[in-house]
Amino acid sequence: MREPQKFWNRLAPRYARMPVRDQDAYREKLRRTRMHLGPQASVLEAGCGTGSTALALADAAGHVLATDFSGKMIAIAEKKRREAGAANVEFRTAWWDELSGSYDAVLAMNVFHVLPHAEPAVGHLASLVKPGGVLVSSTTCVADNSVFARRLAPVFAAVGVFPQISIFSRAQYEAMLARAGLEIIDSWHPRRLAAWFDVARKPLPPGQPADQPAPDQPA
Numbered sequence: 001m002r003e004p005q006k007f008w009n010r011l012a013p014r015y016a017r018m019p020v021r022d023q024d025a026y027r028e029k030l031r032r033t034r035m036h037l038g039p040q041a042s043v044l045e046a047g048c049g050t051g052s053t054a055l056a057l058a059d060a061a062g063h064v065l066a067t068d069f070s071g072k073m074i075a076i077a078e079k080k081r082r083e084a085g086a087a088n089v090e091f092r093t094a095w096w097d098e099l100s101g102s103y104d105a106v107l108a109m110n111v112f113h114v115l116p117h118a119e120p121a122v123g124h125l126a127s128l129v130k131p132g133g134v135l136v137s138s139t140t141c142v143a144d145n146s147v148f149a150r151r152l153a154p155v156f157a158a159v160g161v162f163p164q165i166s167i168f169s170r171a172q173y174e175a176m177l178a179r180a181g182l183e184i185i186d187s188w189h190p191r192r193l194a195a196w197f198d199v200a201r202k203p204l205p206p207g208q209p210a211d212q213p214a215p216d217q218p219a
């Protein structure tokens, strides 16, 4: 098993017990995400961790496929799903680069910055968004944070306290979304040093009116 997976598998039981650091910000991110879902919406989540977000959004979507490469995270998520009786949520163990299909909304909450290379993941997840659909993300732009945080991250990775992360600025993240063919339609930064919340839309093909479903969407 590759190293990053081992790290997250080891962390899973503790991660499940960790309280959300900023409950108000989390609730606001859910509220903003819900605005782009609907009873027919197909949702894919990459790096879902122990599944709290997928389960919290289940009532706002038609179907949620929530994935993570950590089998331990997924096992905890699946237990929570059964307890909640969320029949329209499916948890599956998968690396982000194994994901395929086409979805109304793709979620990557606190994922891009914990990958060794963020941009290929942004590009691949953007390719799974239907025209007119959205990529919703929560992302820490470590390059804009303190020099201390920037310098410490590679040290932590080297000693195995944290996986190798991607260090990019807000401007670089916006450029990644643009290169992936997406337009940011909602951005929210709860406070300094916090993760940015973004909703980035894949434009419809020219000539297709905004109120028409995309060709591969159910009418």
Ligand SMILES: C[S@@+](CC[C@H](N)C(=O)[O-])C[C@H]1O[C@@H](n2cnc3c(N)ncnc32)[C@H](O)[C@@H]1O
Residues within 6 Å of the ligand: 004, 008, 009, 046, 047, 048, 049, 050, 053, 067, 068, 069, 070, 073, 094, 095, 096, 097, 108, 109, 110, 111, 114, 115
């Ligand atoms: C910081 S946690 C975020 C979990 C959850 N989305 C949240 O907001 O609480 C990052 C998650 O990404 C997963 N992850 C990291 N690298 C991954 C990869 N290459 N493919 C799929 N999942 C990955 C980890 O297992 C972990 O659950």
